[in-house]
Amino acid sequence: MKYFIIVPDGAGDEKIESLGGKTPLETANMPVINGLAAKGEVGMVQTIPEGVAPGSDAANLSVMGYDPAVYLTGRSPLEAASIGIDMSDTDVAFRTNIITLVDPETGKPADETTTTAYEDLIITDHSSGDITTEEADALIKAIQQELGSEKLRFYTGVSYRHCMIAKEGSTDYQLTPPHDVLGKPVGAHLPKGEGLVEGAAAQDAEFITELMKKSYEILRKHPVNQARKARGLNPANTAWIWGQGKKPSLSSFYDKYKITGTAISAVDLIKGIAICAGLDSVDVEGATGTIHTNYDGKAQAAIQEFKNGKDFVYMHLEGPDECSHQGDQPGKIKCMELIDEKIAKPVIDYLRDAGEAFRVLVVPDHRTPLCLRTHSSDPVPFVLYDSTGEQKQDRARAFNEDSGRMGKSFGSGYELADYFFEKF
Structure with missing residues (x-):
């Protein structure tokens, strides 16, 4: 049969x-x-x-x-297995979308000229116009170069779907899938909870929020996104972190x-x-x-x-x-x-x-x-x-x-x- x-x-x-x-x-x-x-x-x-x-x-x-x-045990650990990431029992994987935020004052995707606060930007496209994996890889590598560390590492997946691994992490967060809040402002849906990694520097969800904000500063001026905008495509102008979990x-x-x-x-x-x-x-x-x-x-x-x-x-x-x-x-x-x-x-x-x-x-x-x-x-x-x-x-x-x-x-x-x- x-x-x-x-x-x-x-x-x-x-x-x-x-x-x-x-x-x-x-x-x-x-x-x-x-x-x-x-x-x-x-x-x-x-x-x-x-x-x-x-x-x-x-x-x-x-x-x-x-x-x-x-x-x-969470979405991202399953995706991490596909990418070939060998997680330890204390690692936590996070789904890392690269998404499109729009400035409500202009109705256009936020870029290096945008002055509107991050919290007031609108979550418009959870897939950044189905961005190609090649383009996404350049963006994830830029994030890894600026934000990665011994405790945190960003891995390229497929299209808009990527992965962040936190060493000795916790899953005690309220993190929102971006496709659940399309058309909504960022501020109402930022992370809540405690315990990403051990140590005084990262005891609450503000750490994840800061990662997302820093990714926005990196991505909104990235040449890949400038080229996408020139072609009339949605830029991937921020990382959005969610879907946490431990090794299944x-x-x-x-x-x-x-x-x-x-x-x-x-x-x-x-x-x-x-x-x-x-x-x-x-x-x-x-x-x-x-x-x-x-x-x-x-x-x-x-x-x-x-x-x-x-x-x-x-x-x-x-x-x-x-x-x-x-x-x-x-x-x-x-x-x-x-x-x-x-x-x-x-x-x-x-x-x-x-x-x-x-x-x-x-x-x-x-x-x-x-x-x-x-x-x-x-x-x-x-x-x-x-x-x-x-x-x-x-x-x-x-x-x-x-x-x-x-x-x-x-x-x-x-x-x-x-x-x-x-x-x-």
């Missing part, structure tokens, strides 16, 4: 008046995935446990079979399910979960974590993993989530259609032609409603198809929220994973 999970990140949504009272999933043309639904099972799953923030860290752990309440310890995926597997994603978080779980991770050239990604390359990578003998492929696609954060309704719908055409179709065609039994699960990790432009904890729909147990075709079954509510219900993502992998 082969197992294929497709995770369109943030695909779940709410009904939208301009779509005729439909959700993006109801609107998108997805003949392949909806064809699986018509001959398979549909339902809803609560991927985010009560009391846990609706992040992709908790959600993807859950979908992959791990209880976030047990295994989640996941039980082996193989020990749980007795199958081998590979994760395919452009996102360090997913790669890190895979590495910590003992799964392989494949890098695909041109995979961006946006709607403009190498779909064909990702599909062919999945097919090659199955050809190489892997039992399981976890295909994560960040595009729908990024479109939601940007408020891009047409983009979110188009992204789902591309996933159907360029991911689901070729991989499922291969599995059928290979002649081996297979199961497919299509499930968002969480909802990212366009009306909110951030994540929500509400249940998400899923489709589960088994080539050995096709059900009588029913076109009423489809991959969307209303159809899911008429089917099975799972109280957690890891319960759905156990069901999918037939662990009874």
